[in-house]
Amino acid sequence: MVDDLYQEVILDHSKRPRNCHSMDDANRKAEGYNPLCGDKLKLFLKIENDVVKDVSFVGSGCAISTASASLMTESLKGKSRAEALKLLDKFHELLTTDTPVSKDLGKLVVFCGVRDYPARVKCATLAWHTLKSALTAEELEPVVTTE
Amino acid sequence: MSTLISTVAAGFDVEKIRQDFPVLKQTVHGKPLVYLDSAATAQKPFAVIDAIRKFHEVDCANIHRGVHELSQRSTAAYEETRAKTKKFLNAKNEAELIFVRGTTEGINLVSSSWGRTNVKAGDEIVISAMEHHSNIVPWQMLCEEKGARLRVIPMNERGELILEEYEKLLNPRTRMVAVAHVSNALGTINPIRQMIAMAHSAGALALIDGAQAAPHMKVDVQALDADFYTLSGHKICGPTGIGILYGKTKLLNAMPPYQGGGDMIRTVTFEKTTYNELPYKFEAGTPNIAGGIGMGAALDYLSRIGLDNIAAYEHELLVYGTSLLEQIPGLRIIGTAKEKAAVLSFVIEGIHPHDIGTVLDRQGIAVRTGHHCAQPVMDWFHIPATTRASLAFYNTSAELDKLAAGLKKVKEIFS
Ligand SMILES: Cc1ncc(COP(=O)(O)O)c(C=O)c1O
Numbered sequence: 001m002v003d004d005l006y007q008e009v010i011l012d013h014s015k016r017p018r019n020c021h022s023m024d025d026a027n028r029k030a031e032g033y034n035p036l037c038g039d040k041l042k043l044f045l046k047i048e049n050d051v052v053k054d055v056s057f058v059g060s061g062c063a064i065s066t067a068s069a070s071l072m073t074e075s076l077k078g079k080s081r082a083e084a085l086k087l088l089d090k091f092h093e094l095l096t097t098d099t100p101v102s103k104d105l106g107k108l109v110v111f112c113g114v115r116d117y118p119a120r121v122k123c124a125t126l127a128w129h130t131l132k133s134a135l136t137a138e139e140l141e142p143v144v145t146t147e
Numbered sequence: 148m149s150t151l152i153s154t155v156a157a158g159f160d161v162e163k164i165r166q167d168f169p170v171l172k173q174t175v176h177g178k179p180l181v182y183l184d185s186a187a188t189a190q191k192p193f194a195v196i197d198a199i200r201k202f203h204e205v206d207c208a209n210i211h212r213g214v215h216e217l218s219q220r221s222t223a224a225y226e227e228t229r230a231k232t233k234k235f236l237n238a239k240n241e242a243e244l245i246f247v248r249g250t251t252e253g254i255n256l257v258s259s260s261w262g263r264t265n266v267k268a269g270d271e272i273v274i275s276a277m278e279h280h281s282n283i284v285p286w287q288m289l290c291e292e293k294g295a296r297l298r299v300i301p302m303n304e305r306g307e308l309i310l311e312e313y314e315k316l317l318n319p320r321t322r323m324v325a326v327a328h329v330s331n332a333l334g335t336i337n338p339i340r341q342m343i344a345m346a347h348s349a350g351a352l353a354l355i356d357g358a359q360a361a362p363h364m365k366v367d368v369q370a371l372d373a374d375f376y377t378l379s380g381h382k383i384c385g386p387t388g389i390g391i392l393y394g395k396t397k398l399l400n401a402m403p404p405y406q407g408g409g410d411m412i413r414t415v416t417f418e419k420t421t422y423n424e425l426p427y428k429f430e431a432g433t434p435n436i437a438g439g440i441g442m443g444a445a446l447d448y449l450s451r452i453g454l455d456n457i458a459a460y461e462h463e464l465l466v467y468g469t470s471l472l473e474q475i476p477g478l479r480i481i482g483t484a485k486e487k488a489a490v491l492s493f494v495i496e497g498i499h500p501h502d503i504g505t506v507l508d509r510q511g512i513a514v515r516t517g518h519h520c521a522q523p524v525m526d527w528f529h530i531p532a533t534t535r536a537s538l539a540f541y542n543t544s545a546e547l548d549k550l551a552a553g554l555k556k557v558k559e560i561f562s
Binding site: 001039062119 | 505532
């Protein structure tokens with residue numbers, strides 16, 4: 001059923017995304033673009049002593065990509081760079097493999113339904129791809145696409 | 148539930164027609180398939196599937212120059228499609244019809260071969276605001292290479308080209324006007340006969356992208372006086388990887404070959420090669436033989452049903468579908484031209500097309516969501532994407548009812 005994909009938490013975060021604003025004092029930024037559906041996302045990070053102090057995003061996208069960005073920002077605060085990247089790997093695993101759902105994912109498990117919708121994996125990962133480039137790119141304001 | 152009463156000529160029986168399309172008989176996610184994506188590719192009737200199968204099972208051989216029986220059979224079947232296309236488009240002779248991979252290659256052939264030899268710095272190419280990327284990018288590449296200028300005919304909020312603005316764009320530097328006969332993103336049917344005449348008055352040529360027109364209406368390249376007209380086999384119920392480029396003999400004769408290789412030559416020595424006559428000059432290498440034969444079967448099939456019947460029936464579907472969608476609060480149809488083919492492109496306030504597409508898919512309804520290879524159209528309407536239901540003569544009014552019901556469910560989930 002399509003309700004497995006659009007769980008309450010996802011619908012809630014897509015309608016009322018958290019941390020959805022720009023950030024003037026961000027020290028890392030990145031832009032993500034999904035050319036398939038035209039979704040755009042801008043991510044702002046404030047990193048101090050290698051720890052994500054604050055994170056926010058702005059953009060326009062489908063319910064899955066908006067909810068994913070919103071829940072991602074919630075789960076990143078207080079995490080170190082390495083922890084954030086590890087979470088990204090876990091999240092990707094959740095979406096693309098049949099392995100049992102990892103406990104470390106917390107609220108993010110609501111995205112497990114995306115597994116059954118391969119066409120929507122890119123929507124759910126856009127924010128995370130953007131995060132990765134914000135954390136790892138040489139340049140300060142990288143731009144990534146999901147293609 | 149359906150209120151549609153067909154006024155189409157007796158003999159058009161959509162239920163009978165549906166029997167010709169095996170793909171339509173399946174269920175998707177447990178629901179009967181409702182295929183509303185024919186503008187992307189049309190489904191194939193048994194006639195086409197069988198023709199391709201027969202070629203592979205019985206007649207398979209390379210074409211041209213073969214003395215053996217199979218080669219003669221395959222050559223005859225392949226070349227017969229050229230004759231059928233001549234009739235389908237009312238071309239003057241078969242040599243004006245070049246087999247290509249599809250519309251995209253047809254346009255690239257002209258922009259490369261004609262463009263390289265006829266366009267120079269300061270010249271102008273005119274396209275329109277509603278072109279498919281395949282009728283934008285090849286011209287952009289040409290303009291970049293030559294230092295020529297690409298100019299764009301604007302459209303109004305209904306998605307109709309503004310002819311007064313087009314008139315102003317034309318000038319002695321205009322070399323080519325390249326426009327779609329029918330827009331895939333909006334459904335607009337452009338007044339190309341008039342637009343071609345205007346191009347000619349300015350001394351320019353006209354190429355018509357017929358990808359979306361050929362499946363839905365009668366096309367007469369002589370009456371239109373088109374210089375080039377190109378279409379894709381897969382959008383007229385034929386297979387993928389095959390299409391047709393029509394060009395006037397005089398123009399084609401003056402153009403250099405597009406690709407070099409076998410079949411396009413008359414004699415080859417290491418010092419000098421002479422080229423074959425039309426249309427073979429533009430057909431290098433072993434072509435998509437099965438595709439060509441399949442497309443021939445598709446042309447026969449469409450002609451049997453009759454393009455006029457198809458156009459009339461699809462128009463009824465369009466009117467009915469439009470009235471259903473207009474009743475859905477928050478839904479806005481993108482593309483409301485007076486002259487319109489059976490394309491329903493729309494947005495719903497607050498709901499992303501991608502989510503609409505997924506929810507509909509789970510109800511067995513196949514629509515396309517995205518920019519439809521027409522990003523400038525999306526930009527013009529300030530939207531990232533639309534949901535598009537595109538109809539064909541094998542669709543029914545009951546399927547449109549299902550679409551409307553599916554959209555109600557979408558609204559329930561996301562409201
Ligand atoms: C208006 C229009 N032009 C060109 C094309 C390109 O056709 P093809 O991909 O078959 O070459 C399409 C296909 O979507 C189209 O709709």
